[in-house]
Amino acid sequence: MPPILLKEAKLDQSMYRVQGSPGQGNWADVPWVAVFNKQKNVEATKGYYIVFVFRSDFKGFYISLNQGCTYFHEKYKEKLGNEKLGIVSNKVRELLHTIPKEQGLINIDLVSQGRLAKGYMKGHICGTYYDQDNLPDSKKIIEDLEELLITYEELLVIMNGRTLEQFNDYLLLNDDQYYLEDESSEEKFQETLLEIEKKNQNVPNYIEENPELRPPALVDKGGSEKWPRDSKKASRALRNNNFKCSFDDSHSTFISKKSGKFYVEAHHFIPMAQQKSYKYNLDRVANIFALCPNCHRMVHHGRDNDKVIVLRKLYKDRIHKLESLGLGITFTDLCKAYGISKGGNDLL
Structure with a gap:
């Protein structure tokens, strides 16, 4: 799928990197393919990116503007970190003005309680679902990706050069009981x-x-x-x-x-x-x-x-x-x- 995305979506390879995993061992209980912004040094465990992520039962998949959970788990431990991850998702969603009309899905269900799946479900900001029994053609999926890339770029503009840590700390300021x-x-x-x-x-x-x-x-x-x-x-x-x-x-x-x-x-x-x-x-x-x-x-x-x-x-x-x-x-x-x-x- 990564080569197809690069070709069909005409992604600028100097700006974007596409990476996927079909599922390896216990950590990748849901297969995924993600689009990362190279200039922001984003990776699957850290930062904001677009991901195609499959339900564990393979009855469908999502396109999701999402975020890595490592920062939250390192700062708050896993349980509280997942809660903070969800709070940031909500705050980022409120900041965005370019969420596509058809991609306003707030919650996703990957039918899994695995660590990776929980991170994706809490880290989801916006996107849409594709049912296996009613899949659109590839052109529609690529169009959805192109629209979500605009939202992704808006988010990077909102970050305004701040590191991931600086941006997330600012969003979580009052939730962590700190005040300017x-x-x-x-x-x-x-x-x-x-x-x-x-x-x-x-x-x-x-x-x-x-x-x-x-x-x-x-x-x-x-x-x-x-x-x-x-x-x-x-x-x-x-x-x-x-x-x-x-x-x-x-x-x-x-x-x-x-x-x-x-x-x-x-x-x-x-x-x-x-x-x-x-x-x-x-x-x-x-x-x-x-x-x-x-x-x-x-x-x-x-x-x-x-x-x-x-x-x-x-x-x-x-x-x-x-x-x-x-x-x-x-x-x-x-x-x-x-x-x-x-x-x-x-x-x-």
């Missing part, structure tokens, strides 16, 4: 860490001893590097501060319906936007303060002289711990990170 430091993510970030607290109320306080190297950046759809916040760490920070405002523990608030504790919000003291300037990870519990909603809004939106009063108190309380984690900063530079142009000392 921006207004659109803030409410969900605060909600998520309270939900985590409700599940982990008997976990002891979290203590950090040593610096932690800066993790790889997340690359957004525009190609910018950003470092997200781990809501699990933020939840620990609130617990460490006994759900009281770090600036003034007498500040009144209310009982959260989700956590059953006084409602406070997590605030990264040295903003995550500064991460590129640091060798070590800014997303540490020591760099996260619990603030009442009023104080939290004020350090983001208040007057400079009011911000400085809060920042000075928090700085004195935490700077030595931050320095022990490789996160030292002068108070003047901290104020600049908050957009306070004069620096802190001029406003006191």
